[in-house]
Amino acid sequence: MAREPEGNRITPPHVPFYKATDLGGYRMRHLRLGKLRLLRPRLLRLFPLLRPRLPRTRAGQRRAVQAVMLGCVLALLPATWLFLAADDRLRTTRDVPRTEVAMVFGAGLRGEEPSPYLAHRLDAAAELYRSGRIEVVLVTGDNSREDYDEPDTMRTYLTERGVPGRRIVSDYAGFDTWDSCVRAKKIFGVDEAVLISQGFHIRRAVALCQEAGVTSYGVPAQGDRKNATWYYGTVRELFAASKAATEALFEPDPRFLGPREPGVARALATTRP
Structure with missing residues (x-):
């Protein structure tokens, strides 16, 4: 074969x-x-922790379930606090009480222009000024780099929409919400303000400024589409709530404090055109 x-x-x-x-x-x-x-x-x-051990008795299983439930409750407590603290402080551009100062929080730039979210915040501030509900706009944002200047970009945007430059005050060290609120109180002498931000952020802004000593009303900016960025911001707020609760509890100093500035008082002393 x-x-x-x-x-x-x-x-x-x-x-x-x-x-x-x-x-x-x-x-x-x-x-x-x-x-x-x-x-x-x-x-x-x-390394015994590498071996997962589930409780074998009913009592142990019950304690495990209770521990998980307690963890969920503790995780949701900060968000619940934000909701309750700001619930009766939210208004619209039409019914917000007349207040001398409005605060606009930075929300990023696209090149040399405000991001869409920031533009909507500034539009709301310009509307409040034109309607006579506010007298001065405090723009607070990040200017930690020479090539990134949120406050001056916000100022330019507002002046192009009819807000006089002498009625705009810039805070160049508003690196986060807590810093902006504390600096508004301690540096610029603001006791009461209308806060302008997106709906997903406004409750945290109101709660933190209230804790910083600024009597606050929140106005959610309008015109935002519920896109991926909006949903990301909403989810992010759940985690930011814990940071906000810690800041309200321990009241840390902002990254930069410095001497008091008379910018807001000087702007209020000028007459409307």
């Missing part, structure tokens, strides 16, 4: 291809896996 040429041999279907062609590599992989299996019990003895 003639032998089949070597080149025409076919690997039997029940033999894995890598076993028929690379026995050496297969043995090496098998040995490495075997060593890892031998090491696992030793690792578990050295």
Whole structure:
């Protein structure tokens, strides 16, 4: 019987291809896996936390469920505090009480222009000024780099929409909401203000400014589409609520404090055009 040429041999279907062609590599992989299996019990003895242990008794299971529920409640407490603290302080541009100062929080730039969210905040501030409900706009934002200047960009946007420059005061160290609120009180002497921001952020802004000593009303900016950025901001607020609760509890100083500035008082002393 003639032998089949070597080149025409076919690997039997029940033999894995890598076993028929690379026995050496297969043995090496098998040995490495075997060593890892031998090491696992030793690792578990050295690091017992690596071994997941579920409670075996009903009492233990009940305690585990209670612990999970308690963790959920504690996680939601800061968000609940924000909701309750600001619930009766939210208004619209039409029914907000007449207040001398409005605060607009920075929300990022696109090149040399305000981001869409920031533009909507500034539009609301300009509307409040034109309607006579506010007298001065305090723009607070980030100017930590020479090539990034939120307050001056906000000022330019407002002046182009009819707000006189002498009625705009800039805070160049409003790096976050708490810093802006504390600086408004301690640096610029603001006792009462209308806060303007997006709906997902306005409750936190009102709650923190209230804690900083600024009697506040919140006006959510209008015109925002509920896109991916909006939903991201909403989810982010759930985590930011814990930071806000910590700031309200411990009242840390802002990153930069400095001496008092008379900008707001000087702007209020000027007459409307």
